[in-house]
Amino acid sequence: MADPKGSEMSINQVARAPDKNDDGDRWARLVFDGINSAVSGLSEMVGQEVSVESLNPRQEDATRVHDLLGGPETLIAGVYLGIQGTAPGQLLLAFEPATAFKLIDMLMMQPEGTATEIGEMESSVLGEMGNVMGAFFLTVLGDNTDGQLLPTPPLVINDMAGSVIDAILAQMMLEADDVMAVETKFGTADMQIEGAFLVLPSTALIDLALRERSAA
Numbered sequence: 001m002a003d004p005k006g007s008e009m010s011i012n013q014v015a016r017a018p019d020k021n022d023d024g025d026r027w028a029r030l031v032f033d034g035i036n037s038a039v040s041g042l043s044e045m046v047g048q049e050v051s052v053e054s055l056n057p058r059q060e061d062a063t064r065v066h067d068l069l070g071g072p073e074t075l076i077a078g079v080y081l082g083i084q085g086t087a088p089g090q091l092l093l094a095f096e097p098a099t100a101f102k103l104i105d106m107l108m109m110q111p112e113g114t115a116t117e118i119g120e121m122e123s124s125v126l127g128e129m130g131n132v133m134g135a136f137f138l139t140v141l142g143d144n145t146d147g148q149l150l151p152t153p154p155l156v157i158n159d160m161a162g163s164v165i166d167a168i169l170a171q172m173m174l175e176a177d178d179v180m181a182v183e184t185k186f187g188t189a190d191m192q193i194e195g196a197f198l199v200l201p202s203t204a205l206i207d208l209a210l211r212e213r214s215a216a
Contacts, residue, residue: 028057030209031180031199034140038197039186041136042129046106046188053185053192060181065165068181068196069094072162077118078195079130080155080168083138086147087205090168091137093130095195097158100126106191118158127154145209168200 032055043050066072077100083089095103097118104115107125115122134151142149157164169179180199187193201209 027206027209028059028180030141030144031182032057033144034137034199035182035184035197037140038133038137039184041132042186045129045132046109048188050186050188053187054183056183058181058183059178062169062179065169065179065181065198066161068183068198069161069165070096072160072165074161075159076161076164077126077158078156079126079134080157080164081130081134082152083149083201083205084152085142085149086145087149087208088202089149089205090198090200091134091151092164092168092198092200093133093195094157094161094164094198095193099193099195102191103129103193106188106193112191118156123156126156130154130156141205141209147208149205 035055036052039050039052060068066074069076075097076094077097078092078094081091083091100118101115102112104118104122104125105112107129108115118126131151131154134154138149138151141147180201182197182199183194184197185192185194
């Protein structure tokens with residue numbers, strides 16, 4: 001597996017990185033840096049530069065999260081990861097199926113258009129991608145919170161957005177009403193990938209991040 005402390009990729013910013021002037025901005029900046037690092041991990045995994053074209057963090061009402069993925073009946077493919085350790089949370093990488101096929105082709109170093117379904121091999125490839133990106137993301141959070149944060153084994157999903165979101169938000173909505181969602185666009189010189197990286201922290205994780213960063 002690639003080293004979670006790999007070099008940071010440059011960002012061609014469409015949306016400016018959040019500042020650190022208040023608690024909300026500090027948390028958004030931490031998520032922003034974590035996702036940038038996650039794409040750096042993907043770059044190491046595929047053995048070529050994967051650059052971030054845009055990262056657009058936004059706080060969204062939990063009841064409207066499926067709208068970020070095209071609506072509750074939109075079919076999505078992606079990877080779900082739980083966060084375990086010092087404080088819990090959840091991560092979701094979500095793409096349109098056609099975009100997931102592009103990713104699979106890139107990861108398997110095969111011509112674009114080769115992957116047309118998500119079978120056992122394709123699921124394994126997506127799961128490993130999610131595992132690497134999740135590890136890089138959580139390394140940034142861990143380094144900035146003095147916490148130990150690790151991803152659970154990846155769960156590859158291929159279902160309607162509404163079913164996926166309802167299942168993973170059920171527990172979280174007992175604690176919080178909104179979600180940090182980041183619309184992303186990244187890729188190689190020859191391929192662009194668009195998707196959503198959803199960060200669903202527990203109240204304990206946000207409190208830990210803000211407390212440690214404020215004390216630094």
